[in-house]
Amino acid sequence: MKFSVVISTYNRLDLLKRAINSALNQTIPCEVVVADDCSADETEVYVKSLGNSVIYHRNEVNKGHAATVNAGVTKASGDWIKFLDDDDYLAPNCIEEMAKAISLHSSAVICSCIGSQVDSNEQELSRTPKVGPGLAFYIPQADIHYGMLLELVPFGTPVQVACCRDTFLKTGGWNPQLDANCDDIDSWISIAQFGDAIFLNQCLAYRTIWTGAYNQKFSLLKRLDTNILMKEKIYALVDHKHSSYLPSLKNTRNYVKLHWLLVALKRRQLTELLKMIDGGILSPIAWWVLVTATLSRRLNYRNSHLNKFVLIDDREANNVSKVWEHGKA
Template sequence: METQPAPIPTRISVVMPCYNAAPFVREAVECVMGQTRGDVELIVVDDGSTDASRDLLHTLAAAHAPRMQVLHQDRKGPYPARNLGLRHAGGSLIAFLDADDYLSPDCLEKLAAALDETDADIAYCGWQNVGEGAPGTTPYVPPDYAALDTAAEFLRACPWPIHAALVRRAAIDAVGGFSERCFSAMDYDLWLRLYAHTQKIVRVPEVMAFYRWHGGGQISKTRWKQVLDALRVRRDFVAAHPER
């Protein structure tokens, strides 16, 4: 009987909330499973989908076992879903990816290498908007925030989208994961709280994360709610950290 090789221990956990993303979730899953590192697991939390996402996720999980698992919850929103995924994550490094976005094949390898080389707690990269209605599709590499007034830059705007960073699990645990007080902007809230906890960040100046826009749907009442939630996040951070 042929001996099977031992599974590679998980170092990176990717947490993905999914709500009615059937047209896109296969691409998102495959971009994680196709990463150039073999020590990556994917935890997808189905957030009460009513389309074909649930069945598709189970088909994909069977194809990628044991590196992919699917969890389910009633519709609660993306941040409770991410917190649920975090509770099941086995890696010491954490990435987040939405079910309609994707990463370059070497994204996690390069971000993890940057963390190892610098002993930073957060590694981040550039990104590009894609899809119909994207407000500009020019690839964007953010500044080296560590060389700037980081607090001022972070308070000006969310420094990077949720899938353009890799974070040490210990740092996320230290700040308690995602707040669930708002339906949006809680990724921005997490980056601010992580900055208050650790100033050890490192940039990988390459575009490796891709954010999908969906026509005019994002320029709507929901978009204005996101703006208001982001303003609340800034206000709450300044109130909690007046010395910053």
């Protein structure tokens, strides 16, 4: 199995150097591709100075984040793609741990891990939650979209995620029309139609939280609207086995509105908060979905409806076995 780390970049040379170093210094060899969205700084000079250790692609004109990621994947030759934005970086053993888990579950098409949110000084601010027990946790394809709908399956941002290259290309890649506003989530939704998911309960990825991040240019209202579009897309893909306890699409939309209203309240963005208020946020079912999803995440998903989970731990590294069989609530 060959991994390619695809690093998308635009005018962030100082940060890009850290991202490239984290890819080049992996504990197992991997291909490193830098996809440059026509930077105006010294990015091209620097990357070319690295010689054959890095494959370099430069857009002739600025095309945006999604199109640049697609171009980088096209240049890559790995069986699996590890995504990496220029302001993020990987733990040295990220690729090794992902490759180890993927090799034990050949039907997987997407893999994620715990991510650490760090500030500009690389000081940790928070971590994404653990998913289930063990070091590697598999979710069958038929359960993924239901889990995504209720945020019980949080693939996360590009720095956390890897996917099968052939599957990525089959889905058409990232949607340039979304460009940094859920373009990654939109891709995860599509990829998950073609195989199982893997989660690694190890912190292998570092995401920088700063004012220059791509998603900071979007208002909360814009992000709310796009999140509703994502939920609608996921809803249509939920396997029929979950239909008896699936919230209605209307209540799903209300749940998303409620979530982003609380985000606006937490950030004290009162103008946007007032624009989000409507009768839907009073829906008892929307509140039930929000509370259930929150509690399920905090309890490592013991209360979720997902079933047939598979665990790998250090003692059974060569013996994949089913460990959970949840009933339907």
